[in-house]
Amino acid sequence: MAQLQVTGGRFSLTMLLALSQFTYLLLGATVFQLLEKEAESNNRNYFQMEKLSFLANYSCLDGPALEKFVKVILDAWESGVNPSGNSTNPSNWDFGSSFFFAGTVVTTIGYGNLSPTTFSGQVFCVFYALCGIPLNLAFLNQLSKCLTLHLGRLEHSMVSVVPYKQCVEVLAVVLLLLMGSVLFLVFPPVVFSHVEGWSYGEGFYYAFITLSTIGFGDYVVGNSQDKHHVSIYRSLAAVWIILALAWLALLLNMGARMMEHFLGLQQAPVRAGEEGKPSARKQEEGLSRRVSDQRT
DSSP states (O other), rough: HHHHHHHHHHHHHHHHHHHHHHHHHHHHHHHHHHHHOOOOHHHHHHHHHHHHHHHOOOOOOOOOHHHHHHHHHHHHHHHHHSSSSSSSSSHHHHHHHHHHHHHHTTTTTTOOSSOOOSSHHHHHHHHHHHHHHHHHHHHHHHHHHHHHHHHHHHHHHTTTTTTTHHHHHHHHHHHHHHHHHHHIHHHHHHHHHHHHOOOOOHHHHHHHHHTTTTOOSSSSSTTTTOOSSSHHHHHHHHHHHHHOOOOOOOHHHHHHHHHHHTTTOOOOOOTOTTTTTTOOHHHHHHHHHHHHHHHH
């Protein structure tokens, strides 16, 4: 009967989570539609007016010819080629840019603005991702464990001064959150706004979308053709992504540990077949007690 109740409770929890997920998706779809649909319509009308104005100013072109040229531009953009400027634009496949692309593959960010176009490149990308994604997860996990170890030593030294372990853990999480936020979320947008010409809000938006591995691709560093030292710039951006993801993994692990502690979810594991049986230590204590009684 208890097992049925537990099963029913799990089933109810699953249904509740599924309903919450579906409701959250409906809410997001409604809000995004209200916020973006009118802007999309305005942009579409503006682009159509610009095409008509272009055809009026250049009478040697007709509508089909312009549409064909627009398609050429779109194909170039989808292939990762910036249609503005000339052939002297920085390459998207120099070593630094390739390093940045490899980082977006193994971290599953996938901006979508750049992808392999050759068959051999696509095949290599598949096998590279199959091996690189688990390797990246293992690396981030190990790095977060190392950081947790050093943080635990810091907590131990702080506990010797402040004899309240829970307060020390909360303080350590708060300090980690503040330092990591400044280093990985607050300061990088300042650099992006200076180098890319974005506003600070756009830089912060790019940082969050990148580190959450959403990766829309609407903002990508080093995309303009007038950037100097693009290769080094993108390589440093890839290193920033890896370190920031390790910080997020550490933060999530600590948050989960604190949540389990406060909710009382940490229980001693029970081996199969030992449920309902007294522990070995209790059995030994009972046996020794009976032996002493017989001797007396």
